[in-house]
Amino acid sequence: MIKQPEYTTFIDAFVDFSFKRLFATEESKPILIGLLNHLFRGRKYITAINYGKNEYPGEITTEGGAVFDVICTDADGTKFIIEIQRGYQQNFKDRALFYTSRAISEQVTKGNRREWGYKLTEVYLVAFLEDFNLPDSPKVEYLQDICLANRYTGKIFCEKLSFMFIEMINFVKEPIELHTELDRWLYSLKHLSEFKERPEYLNGPEFDQLFNLARYANLTKEERDMYNTSLKHKWDNKNVMDFAVAQAEQKGERKKAVDMALEMLADHEPVEKIMRYTKLSLEEIEGL
Structure with missing residues (x-):
């Protein structure tokens, strides 16, 4: 097990344990609600969420299922799938489609297909890509907001399915450049484990909750063990990926x-x- 550096005040947001602690607990609901509202920029306004099951098995035993990092539903029934992807994965776009299709097909029970009126609730995938870019995406943009639209006119065809890919490797803003609340959120998440103390420019009730949950000293011994194991797994995977890249080069x-x-x-x-x-x-x- 790796040893947590003594100077680290806050946990790394992008490891499995931390991601669930910061986004999938009752205490973290205000954090996730705030982040989602800033991502949707007025297109949706979320006041409350309920966490749902994060595992969707296949409809038949030989069919693959889907396991999400975090899934929640707002008061209107809209589903939000929150994912973290640390390194490039082959067929990542296909995987995103597979994940969201599970959340759509699950909306009708097997025994009620004929009576079902095909009225869907909205499904959104919000994926944090920590250390890689989407294929063919502009390297100067860090938020890809994807929807179903007419290829020729650009007119939106349907709002019921949408994807947000947040490419953290492209988010290179400095504190003086944090002009929006979303900027402040992404900066805090990207640099959380680097802070020795909470910066003054990251203030407000949502950030109070974020930094309280992220403080390493606030973890129990069991939680610290879980975090350290999760962190070790992340760095082991990164070392394997770096070695593979070096070999390819x-x-x-x-x-x-x-x-x-x-x-x-x-x-x-x-x-x-x-x-x-x-x-x-x-x-x-x-x-x-």
């Missing part, structure tokens, strides 16, 4: 060197020159 560099060596050999360049330009050994060049 090395393979890419070697391929470039080999391609260059082959071209130089075809042009009958001296081996010494090929070694100097490609950094390949004599044995490697002779083996080509």
